[in-house]
Amino acid sequence: MRLYISAFLACCSLSAFAGPEPVPGDPAAMKTQLQNYYFDAARRGDVEMLDTFIEAGYALDTQDEKGYTALILAAYHGQGPAVERLLAAGADACAQDKRGNTALMGAIFKGEVTIARRLLATDCNPDQRNGAGQTAAMYAGLFKRVELLDVLARKGADLNAEDPLGNSATRLASGEIHTAAPR
Template sequence: MRIFISLALLLVSGICAAAEPDVRVQLQDYYFDAARRGDVAMLDTFIESGYSLDTQDSKGYSALILAAYHGQSEAVEHLLAAGANACVQDKRGNTALMGAIFKGELKIARRLLATDCNPDQRNGAGQTAAMYAGLFKRVELLNDLSGKGADLNAEDPLGNSAARLANGEIRMPVSH
């Protein structure tokens, strides 16, 4: 399988404009599956072939977002070392850091905090990684986020802040 992918990657990279869309889609699927499973050998094949690491699927997920969300710390490390952008947002504006916090992947979240992303980067709902940490009671990360410069008092459109969420205060939309 790895030989097939290596050959396909060489073929696609050599004649990318003329490559069959099905081959590109299939390669992209292999890439994202490798990230989800933490298949570092397969990811290294893509990396060595010069594959675009920040490629996104139909939901905007990058391999780094998928690896972080699925707890694949070694895959996260390989992707970051190869130049994957930790600041990439999916179609809802969520980042790999937000996904790691949501899933309780604290080691991965701390690794992602060491990147050059804005700690107050917001998703489409106006939420920050610190708000996720507060909401999901990842209070041990709040100090790390604050140390990185995150504003724990920043509010989303509903008036939720990381500090309020950590205290169990959740403001919900008013239904009419």
């Protein structure tokens, strides 16, 4: 499989699909298949396969239909070595999926504290918000990852910032949760 992907990446650029077909088959289907291999490698933590993509100059921040990047998937699935390799290769730790969630938010949600700590060492804004107005600190409070609240605060996160419902990391950590009124 790695040899197939290496050969495919070596013979053609995904941005060159507008020209003559470099290999037989449907270029859009091949691009999709290649992306699937890339995202599956991130989910499984297959660093060797990720290296194949990295060495070929593959766009590390490519997103799937939900906006997930390989880094978001690796963090969410607890693949620490894959997270480290993607970050070292230049993957954007601040990238957001279509709901605005980041790799850090996914790691916190899944309880991947070591990965979350590594992501906190990047240059992302600690108060970056998702589409619902929530921050990583709010996730840490909600999911009782209190060991991360101090790290987030040292990084500059505002533990008293509120989402549109009035939730803050501090309130969530104490068990106070505001929800929308039923319709």
